[in-house]
């Protein structure tokens with residue numbers, strides 16, 4: 001109900017946003033990946049499942065290409081990787097966890113240059129996304145395949161499509177996958193993602209002894225994330241700041257609200273008192289925290305402002321209060337869903353804190369009408385995190401995972417037919 005037509009309102013404070021939006025149109029497409037020379041081996045295969053989703057992880061001695069194909073009678077999904085051979089602890093088995101889509105898996109040599117993992121389905125399912133990760137922190141390169149429930153019609157359509165594409169049991173190998181389902185639907189309007197690099201100007205945020213500043217780290221990360229999201233062609237993206245500017249928290253929130261953002265994501269890399277605490281985490285605003293917005297609501301003008309474009313302005317105050325309450329609950333729910341989606345994508349490739357979805361009373365997350373999350377990329381107070389935060393490869397990997405998390409959040413927000 002909140003996905004009404006987005007009118008781009010541009011007061012002075014939104015000048016930066018306009019600049020970001022225009023830049024968004026001109027970004028180049030991501031470059032194609034180069035095929036590796038030697039064939040790696042498959043060194044492990046694991047399948048885990050919940051009723052909503054199954055995840056296949058194939059550990060590889062090096063990055064390689066892969067292909068996906070849906071097969072019927074019995075219903076299966078085959079995942080081929082271009083590999084020399086496999087040597088895995090459990091070449092067949094059942095998924096860990098409570099899965100109801102995948103009954104078992106089997107790893108086999110499909111051809112001299114091809115190792116196949118066959119997932120046997122107990123219910124119609126489809127690949128939501130698949131991607132290869134670089135090795136990191138002692139872990140090997142990996143192919144991650146997420147499988148979600150599908151209707152019988154969707155599954156049949158995927159089988160027909162794959163049969164038409166290959167004609168044989170040897171599907172074409174591609175460097176990247178085309179996710180089935182939602183993302184192929186035409187997107188009427190692009191969602192607006194507002195990225196908020198924390199701090200700026202006189203406010204450096206956290207700072208290390210040798211002068212590395214949080215405000216600089218999060219800005220360069222925000223620019224990377226912006227580029228990724230824009231090149232996906234799926235989002236409009238705006239930054240609250242694109243340079244070393246000081247912004248008050250309210251200004252950051254106002255930017256997102258005025259432009260009716262569909263997601264607000266604030267980026268930080270703070271310090272912690274205990275230097276051993278490390279890893280990324282995603283915060284939503286604490287449900288039980290003192291609601292700063294309540295103070296704002298005392299102002300009738302703001303109250304009208306908040307419901308602009310959503311409710312009729314002549315409504316009785318008590319109706320406005322009820323609507324605002326509903327709106328806030330809905331936004332908190334959506335924020336939580338977004339945080340979970342982001343953590344789910346970060347998890348295979350980035351060090352996370354224990355219980356990585358967290359709640360705290362961050363004022364910058366107070367918008368009642370914009371789902372808002374705050375990502376702590378890591379802690380400047382931890383030496384390992386510090387090293388990661390300064391490393392280009394880690395930044396790229398993390399920005400990739402974050403972009404996927406944002407995409408999958410919007411996938412989950414597509415209304416059911």
Ligand SMILES: [Zn+2]
Nearest residue numbers: 198205268270
């Ligand atoms: Zn910070």
